[in-house]
Amino acid sequence: MSKQKQNFYDLYTKVIGQGEIDLLPLYAAEPCIEHSVGVHDGLEGFKNFFIPFFEVFPKRNIQVTRILEDGNFVFAHAYQVLNDGAAEWMTMDIVYTNADEKIIEHWDTIAPSFTGKNKAGHTAFDGATELADFAKTADNKMLISNLYEQVYTIEKWQLIADFYAAEFIDHSEYGFLTSQELIDYYESSTTNYTLEKVYKIIGEGNFVAVFTKVMIANKEVANIELYRIQDGKIVEYWRNMEYVVEEKLWLNSGKFATITTEF
Template sequence: MELSNKDKAAAIQNSIETSTLEETGLIHPTSYKQHNPNVETGLQAILALHDQMPMHKVYTNVVRQFQDGDYGFVHIDYFLFDYTAAFDIHRFENGVSVEHWDNLQINPRKLNKSGRTMTDGKTKAIDHHKTDSNKKIAQDFVQNILIDGNLGDISKYFDGDRLIQHNPHMGDGVKEFIDVLSEWEKEGKPQKYTQIHKVLGEGNFVLVLSEGYLGGEHSAFYDLYRIEEDKIVEHWDVIEAIPEPDRRKNTNGKF
């Protein structure tokens, strides 16, 4: 039986630890479009990168795996060159990955204010019949609140103050989320979202890929939301700086 797209995405990322990427046959050997700006495009560039990793330390732990049509996307606890939390996305054609996006952030490996890590929490999708409506809720939240700044509407997206938070710099709660963003603004290192690029979902889990600035640094925001009864109840994120064009190793764009 052929693997699902989410199982294929997980298998590709797990093959880093076992050094079996080429053997999996899950990446197109000649047509593999890379959106990680720090890696050249194509399969051979990935294999060359793996050769540079400290393999005695490398591990991959796929914590969550989902799919949305031709896309498989996974949430991972890694050691690559350092302890890392990441999202990886693969687009499949004819059974193999032909395009890849990711976002990586150094994992402090400490508990946040509410005793949570960057990757713990619920892992299994439910409410598959509500995938489209849940994607709309998450997209509308990012656009209306984080981009347009309509904080007066924030109660539409949450059940009171309930928000399970995995960002390492915040604790649980909607008020805490708003307070921290306000504090960062006052400190001159605001988190600003400017554009949504992609929304992927399976059931009650939705991943939103956005562009913006963190403390003035051009950044990519990957936000994963878990939704219950039309309200956001849990949030994970990975934030990564986007290098200037002259420092990028491919011309495919981050998104």
């Protein structure tokens, strides 16, 4: 595991999971910009959020299920079980690292995870974890970029079959089994869903993560989706969506801003 991946993993498991807040400077550095809107910027802002969090949730079981990197960006998919199941959260995080591979900026989506299995028999977290096909990273990122440009942006739902395998593994609450089921869902959906912007695509080998803003019933939503690709088709899918609270409640520059880098 690279140093920047290890730093992110250790921040999650040691600092947050085990509550070793004094280790934070080993893994993150100023300006430590936050886009999780309830957290102030800076190392002190991080500490001021998590020290009370540790008191409310003294029992924390955090599993980082997938982690990938693309340049100075690192993506992680994590499952948090707090206080023996009193709360269960899915988080999908993106961080940007400095020349020392320490975290200096962070974006995320945090939402309660559906419990149990969907109709396809999958949880929100199970499935493949092994990175492969590193030589195909650029091709796989382009596939996903084209999916958003050619399908989701202009709602050409029939073209989904050009990107998804006929049968794929879906870890969303819907548990779709086939690309045709997915097409039928979008074509019949009455949900007022609009893709507003693709902010960042992060890929490593056979996994590609995408950070977008969508509008659902006129409400702003931060959305991160994760795809596994095999032989030029999507064969597995995870997602996490977080409704963005009103701006007056933000303690930082917001979900979609960039400070130390550009998307």
